[in-house]
Amino acid sequence: xxxxxxxxxxxxxxxxxxxxxxxxxxxxxxxxxxxxxxxxxxxxxxxxxxxxxxxxxxxxxxxxxxxxxxxxxxxxxxxxxxxxxxxxxxxxxxxxxxxxxxxxxxxxxxxxxxxxxxxxxxxxxxxxxxxxxxxxxxxxxxxxxxxxxxxxxxxxxxxxxxxxxxxxxxxxxxxxxxxxxxxxxxxxxxxxxxxxxxxxxxxxxxxxxxxxxxxxxxxxxxxxxxxxxxxxxxxxxxxxxxxxxxxxxxxxxxxxxxxxxxxxxxxxxxxxxxxxxxxxxxxxx
Numbered sequence: 163x164x165x166x167x168x169x170x171x172x173x174x175x176x177x178x179x180x181x182x183x184x185x186x187x188x189x190x191x192x193x194x195x196x197x198x199x200x201x202x203x204x205x206x207x208x209x210x211x212x213x214x215x216x217x218x219x220x221x222x223x224x225x226x227x228x229x230x231x232x233x234x235x236x237x238x239x240x241x242x243x244x245x246x247x248x249x250x251x252x253x254x255x256x257x258x259x260x261x262x263x264x265x266x267x268x269x270x271x272x273x274x275x276x277x278x279x280x281x282x283x284x285x286x287x288x289x290x291x292x293x294x295x296x297x298x299x300x301x302x303x304x305x306x307x308x309x310x311x312x313x314x315x316x317x318x319x320x321x322x323x324x325x326x327x328x329x330x331x332x333x334x335x336x337x338x339x340x341x342x343x344x345x346x347x348x349x350x351x352x353x354x355x356x357x358x359x360x361x362x363x364x365x366x367x368x369x370x371x372x373x374x375x376x377x378x379x380x381x382x383x384x385x386x387x388x389x390x391x392x393x394x395x396x397x398x399x400x401x402x403x404x405x406x407x408x409x410x411x412x413x414x415x416x417x418x419x420x421x422x423x424x425x426x427x428x429x430x431x432x433x434x435x436x437x438x439x440x441x442x443x444x445x446x447x
Contacts, residue, residue, distance in 0.1 A: 164208070168201075170194045171284065172293055172341035172352040172367075178280070180207035184272045188363035189355045202287040205262050207276060212252040212265040217242065221405060225314055230278060232403065241282050243275050251275040259286045281339065281356055285401040290412035292344035294420070295401040298373075300335040300351055301325045306371030307335060307351040308445055309342075311399040317376050317433065319360065324438035337362050339401075342370060344416055349424050372425045372445035375399075379430035382437045384444050392426035393417060 166179045169192045178185065184207060216235050223230045229244035241253040250271040255262045264279045266272050285295040298309040299318035303325070310318045318337075325332040335351065338358025343350050353364040374384075375395040387395070397417055404410045427445060431437035 164206075166196065168194050168196050168198050169355070170198065171354050172288070172343045173345065174202045174284075174288055174291070174293065175200055176280075176284070176287070177201050177204040178207065179205070180276065181209075184266070184276050186273055186277070186355065188357070188361065191363055191365040192355055201260070202291070203260050203262060203283050205264060205279065205283060207264045207266065207279075209266050210263075211267065212240065212254045212263065214240070214242065214252060228274075228278075230282065241279070243278050245271050245274055251279070253279045253282060255283070255286075259283065277356060281401065284341075286403050286409060288341075289402050289409040292416050292419075294342040294396075294413070294416055295354075296340050296342055296351075297338065297399045297401065298340055299337045300340045300353075301329075301332050302335045302366075302368055303329060303332045303442070304371075304446065305368060306446075307340075307368040308371050309340065309351060309373050310376055311373060311395055312376040317378055317431070319358075320433050321374075321376055321429075321431065321437065321441070324433070324435065325442065328435045328438045329442045334360070334362050335364055335366065335368070342416075342420060343367075344419050349420050370420075370424050372427060373420075374427045374429050374441060374445060377428065377430050379432065382429075382431050382434075382440050384427055384429045384440055386444075387426050387428050389421075391428075393421040395426065395428070396421055 168177050175198045219233045221232045227246040231242040239255040243250045250268040251266045253264050298311050299322040301308045310321050312318045336353050336357050337360035339356035341352045349370040351370050352367040402413045
């Protein structure tokens with residue numbers, strides 16, 4: 163039997179109609195009254211297979227053992243998910259991405275597949291409404307949020323842990339996929355049900371204090387960046403379907419606002435206390 167639930171993430175409502183047991187407990191803090199309106203999308207989840215005979219690949223995203231194939235079947239956008247070489251399901255979307263069907267192909271990897279389908283839908287559905295689904299680790303301190311940006315495995319979570327250990331008053335808001343929303347002419351970061359390997363599902367939002375891109379180095383050094391460099395570090399940490407023009411234009415508008423209005427830095431760092439203190443001292447001014 164399917165269960166219908168409504169969630170609000172980053173000020174946006176979406177509805178999920180799914181079998182019992184496929185939604186992690188991490189979604190519970192984001193559940194809202196079923197009478198909520200203005201859905202950005204509705205997702206139906208079941209074990210009915212989606213026809214993939216004429217699937218045409220457009221872009222493949224690979225990260226560790228995860229795979230997401232973005233393509234189409236006829237005129238419909240379809241996303242195919244895989245984990246450790248196993249096909250786990252496919253997401254079939256309407257032309258406006260407001261309605262979608264996720265056909266699960268693996269009971270073992272059902273939660274992984276639902277999570278990825280919801281992140282894909284969320285990133286696409288919000289592209290035109292001033293919202294960015296980020297790949298970042300996020301700390302809250304002094305009523306502001308600080309986002310650490312870097313490729314997977316290069317130190318985002320480590321740097322957050324250093325703040326938690328050495329910078330008084332720090333809390334982890336999200337360790338992998340926070341959301342930035344431009345609201346009332348301000349950039350605000352929101353927690354989400356998606357936090358990578360760290361279970362941190364906090365439904366709170368804070369003004370963005372700074373964005374910090376990280377690089378591993380032999381010494382600690384931080385500098386302010388702007389213009390193309392700021393835009394580039396932000397763009398490479400943002401999820402979205404950039405090869406579809408209308409969606410890309412929406413992403414660009416939001417990226418440009420954030421790059422122009424949020425202090426952005428680059429930190430060359432070691433995984434040590436000094437790196438956290440140098441970073442905090444600069445970005446919290």
